[in-house]
Amino acid sequence: MTPADPRLSLNQATIKYATLADALRLTAGAGIPAIGLWREPVADVGLADAARMVADSGLRVSSLCRGGFFTALEGAERRAALDENRRAIEETATLGAAGAPGSASVLVLVAGGLPRGSTDIVGARARVAEAIAELEPEAHEAGVTLAIEPLHPMYAADRAVVSTLGQALDVAEQFPAASVGVVVDTFHIWWDPDVQTQIARAGAGGRIASYQVCDFLTPIPADALLARGMMGDGHVDFGRLTAAVNATGYSGDVEVEIFNAEIWATDPAEVVARTAQAFTDHIPLRDTRHPA
Template identity: 55%
Template sequence: MGDLSRFSLNQATTKRWPTADTIAGCAAAGVSGIGLWRDQVAECGLERTAALVREAGLAVTSLCRGGFFTAEGWREDNLRAIDEAAALGAPVLVLVSGGLPDGSRDVDGARRRVADAIAELVPHARAVGVRLAIEPLHPMFASDRCVIATLGNALDIAEQHPADVVGVAVDTYHLWWDDGVWAQLARAGAGGRIACFQVADWITPLPEGVLLGRGLPGAGCVELRRFREAVDAAGYTGPVEVEVFHEDVWSRPGIEVLQETMRRYVEHVA
């Protein structure tokens, strides 16, 4: 089929495929990596998921997600997320910062709050060997989901901490529009900050639920191979996760989606 040595299936792409079946399907297809989501891990059970992954010989490439630092109980939830990543053998916990506090218009203040919250998590992450990856989301999500809207925003926070403890998550769906992203990728690479690389395409027109507007590689307008080559040039040699949110994709059998995802990865990313 082509070079799949770095390919990892992010569990979001086959959201309705039960975790145990996803793990077994990946192993049977010769896929070496899987990115897990906390809600789906919880349904399967943390210990059972960890055991299934080990038995299948898969590498957990990331755990999604921590963050949402304006939510009540954020600190306890993020400490649990770090421990879950450690238990699963996931080297990276992806952080989505959360949006503005209720009633606030202070974006700068919200970003300072994110920086302060991550600083609180760093000692525990370092202690258990989990790297925090700050993920910038497209600016349309800034008000309610993620005030970290550019790779530069994420790096400004990450660079306050050792690179082996805090890095960034590069997601093509959220960054493709930014003409400054190429310089920021070089900056991230120079500091050894790229902790996670995720790919998805941008489909137009967006569906009513914009969160579900991600397409499989080649379905939209993103220069996916250009991104992969740029992160490679920046020194990143790790897994490449395909992470897609789309109702049409979720409605199909998981094994069918996995096979198409692998094919499209080879055609448009590798």
């Protein structure tokens, strides 16, 4: 078996239906050194057991997905969302500490869409910044980086009113870089004519908390969330985007995160092997590596 790239991380979403135990086993067994975790599989076994399983796996943890969804107007729903994010911060710190050396305590944040019946996207974006301002001191104390992930504009209404890397940076730059950064996800930002400038901006400020890769497929399926594909199967120029990220000096793990019904229906072991090969073929990383 050819060793996987030392910076490759398999995001659990790519093998959505695998249990945490199976995801850890398959990732480590394929020689992939890192994993991006999701809160739901962690909750299925409990945080303490999940941390023990991660420690036993020998894998680095590259991120935990996900927090956010805090665009609701002030009231019980917003308070509940903020409390849920506090729990996510605790989980991120625990799992990051359990991972192998080089693990990151990064909590990926999806901003949330418009509240029901609202068209006030400006107000919703303002509430994102207000929520992060409330959570940042707790993240800082826990040693966790809140990583704002801009989503493709087709998700602005229902998932994320933060659509561009520039918008994410406008929020992140209000806070220390150690506690608030951004996610550069090729699926979401490949189309943006200003993306290279914004990647450079993120790198100059030390704001790239995660680099995630997958392809953008057409035709877009009925569930637009599932338009992600394996690298090389779609429209993304990975050479250009990866070169821009490399130029910033980012040397962290690079996650493959794919939401795709056909991939989810495939044997997870086959998906893991294909992921490692597609990463080697299409993600041109330089020789910056994690320490052994």
